[in-house]
Amino acid sequence: MEKVIIFDTTLRDGEQAPGAALTSEQKVEIALQLERLGVDVIEAGFPVASPDDFKGVEEVAKHIKRSIVCGLARCIEKDITAVFDALKKAVHPRIHVFLATSKIHLQYKFKKAEDEILEIAKKFVKFSRDLCDDIEFSPEDATRTERDFLFKVIENAIAQGATTINIPDTVGYSYPQEIYSLITDIKNNVPNINKAIISIHCHEDLGMSVANSLSAVLAGARQVHCTINGIGERAGNAALEAVIMAIKTRKDVFSGLETNINTKEIYTTSRLVSKLTGFVVPPNKAIVGDNAFRHESGIHQDAILKKRITYEIIDPKDVGLNKSELVLGKHSGRHALKQRLEELGIYLTEEKMEHVFKKFKELADKKKEIFDDDLLMLAEEEIRQIHKVFELISVRVITGTDTTPKAYVKIRYKNKVYQATSTGDGPVDACYKAIDKITKIPTKLISYKLDALTRGKDAQGVARIELNIRSKQIVGRGTSTDILEASVKAYLDALNKVVLSNK
Numbered sequence: 001m002e003k004v005i006i007f008d009t010t011l012r013d014g015e016q017a018p019g020a021a022l023t024s025e026q027k028v029e030i031a032l033q034l035e036r037l038g039v040d041v042i043e044a045g046f047p048v049a050s051p052d053d054f055k056g057v058e059e060v061a062k063h064i065k066r067s068i069v070c071g072l073a074r075c076i077e078k079d080i081t082a083v084f085d086a087l088k089k090a091v092h093p094r095i096h097v098f099l100a101t102s103k104i105h106l107q108y109k110f111k112k113a114e115d116e117i118l119e120i121a122k123k124f125v126k127f128s129r130d131l132c133d134d135i136e137f138s139p140e141d142a143t144r145t146e147r148d149f150l151f152k153v154i155e156n157a158i159a160q161g162a163t164t165i166n167i168p169d170t171v172g173y174s175y176p177q178e179i180y181s182l183i184t185d186i187k188n189n190v191p192n193i194n195k196a197i198i199s200i201h202c203h204e205d206l207g208m209s210v211a212n213s214l215s216a217v218l219a220g221a222r223q224v225h226c227t228i229n230g231i232g233e234r235a236g237n238a239a240l241e242a243v244i245m246a247i248k249t250r251k252d253v254f255s256g257l258e259t260n261i262n263t264k265e266i267y268t269t270s271r272l273v274s275k276l277t278g279f280v281v282p283p284n285k286a287i288v289g290d291n292a293f294r295h296e297s298g299i300h301q302d303a304i305l306k307k308r309i310t311y312e313i314i315d316p317k318d319v320g321l322n323k324s325e326l327v328l329g330k331h332s333g334r335h336a337l338k339q340r341l342e343e344l345g346i347y348l349t350e351e352k353m354e355h356v357f358k359k360f361k362e363l364a365d366k367k368k369e370i371f372d373d374d375l376l377m378l379a380e381e382e383i384r385q386i387h388k389v390f391e392l393i394s395v396r397v398i399t400g401t402d403t404t405p406k407a408y409v410k411i412r413y414k415n416k417v418y419q420a421t422s423t424g425d426g427p428v429d430a431c432y433k434a435i436d437k438i439t440k441i442p443t444k445l446i447s448y449k450l451d452a453l454t455r456g457k458d459a460q461g462v463a464r465i466e467l468n469i470r471s472k473q474i475v476g477r478g479t480s481t482d483i484l485e486a487s488v489k490a491y492l493d494a495l496n497k498v499v500l501s502n503k
């Protein structure tokens with residue numbers, strides 16, 4: 001059997017999705033789950049981008065023992081040194097350097113000729129290789145690069161020590177047959193290509209990232225870049241779960257190939273990433289969407305009962321959907337809570353577990369049944385606990401059909417309590433205006449969405465908002481059995497992210 005290496009870039013390209021910013025604690029949580037899932041390489045971030053990014057990569061490097069931990073760098077000395085420094089504690093470090101090679105990028109982004117780009121690539125691949133034995137090189141926008149130049153850059157990158165050559169379809173422009181012929185041409189025209197692993201990195205702009213990645217594998221690529229739930233820059237990246245389940249389900253096509261992924265961890269990983277990034281998984285998403293294994297039509301239901309494979313090509317158990325959704329309630333103890341959280345991919349320290357247990361009991365007093373999503377939300381709040389700059393103490397709103405809504409908000413900021421009052425166009429607007437009076441941070445509300453987290457009349461409300469703050473798009477989320485409180489928490493969550501990232 002030949003291995004297809006799974007390179008997960010949820011924490012780097014995935015985190016580049018507007019609004020998906022993760023704290024270093026959240027990155028560690030996800031990285032540990034990715035390791036349990038069995039990914040071979042975890043790209044943890046772009047260390048030179050900010051001190052937060054650096055810390056994220058550094059923390060992941062400290063905690064991950066089995067998977068390779070990788071950091072991204074441009075072909076610039078300070079980028080590469082930042083990756084090297086952030087990966088000092090990694091058991092298996094990898095430096096990933098990239099440089100655009102397409103005419104469009106050379107002409108408009110760099111204003112440089114091909115010869116100059118070739119020299120830069122050579123110089124910085126060598127510089128990286130002198131620091132680390134495991135070097136991945138990406139000719140950015142490879143699919144729009146002149147073939148002969150691409151072959152030359154790849155050959156030279158390998159000669160300077162690159163051990164993996166990654167082919168990015170940076171703008172999601174390519175289609176499966178084209179990718180197949182590109183990988184085939186690389187194999188036939190780069191004389192030293194057998195000294196490196198060929199990798200593929202596809203984006204979803206035209207909806208073909210998974211198909212393109214699989215096509216590359218069929219042509220001989222032996223590493224695939226992907227992200228959980230397909231999150232990533234713009235329309236996203238190839239979804240790990242779809243790539244993996246296609247290879248597994250279509251053994252007839254991908255014969256002789258295997259991955260290290262434990263598919264039973266897919267669902268847990270998907271939900272963890274969704275909760276921590278705030279990116280809801282669309283119900284119709286392949287493999288991990290809520291409807292992926294639901295059958296509505298009577299004809300389908302009938303046939304499934306007779307023989308599952310009539311309408312189901314994947315056994316839901318294979319992606320970790322067999323565990324019955326154990327419902328916890330106010331009589332459930334610490335042990336049941338801990339066990340369920342661990343099944344959901346959350347491993348907490350004793351101290352954090354105590355906090356979550358306390359909050360679990362408080363919630364159980366408000367609602368009868370506690371579902372997995374409730375637990376994930378409690379755990380997520382705990383993981384982010386230390387990141388509260390502004391904390392809600394109380395909110396009170398007077399509203400009605402015949403009166404102007406008026407909000408009273410009390411917030412803790414640096415151990416001091418502040419309060420403000422405001423009217424608004426609606427109760428939520430009144431709350432947000434009152435908060436603005438305290439924080440004095442100019443914001444623009446771009447979107448506001450309220451959902452029920454689980455089922456039942458007593459379900460918690462989840463508010464998800466997008467704010468524009470200092471030209472950055474920030475997502476905030478808040479949960480509560482009271483929808484106004486959830487809305488205020490979401491607003492404070494976004495503000496906290498901004499304040500913390502500017503520290």
Ligand code: KIV
Nearest residue numbers: 098138140141168170
């Ligand atoms: O899309 C892209 O080209 C990238 C590279 C940095 C690999 O993300």
Ligand code: ZN
Nearest residue numbers: 013170201233
């Ligand atoms: Zn990318």
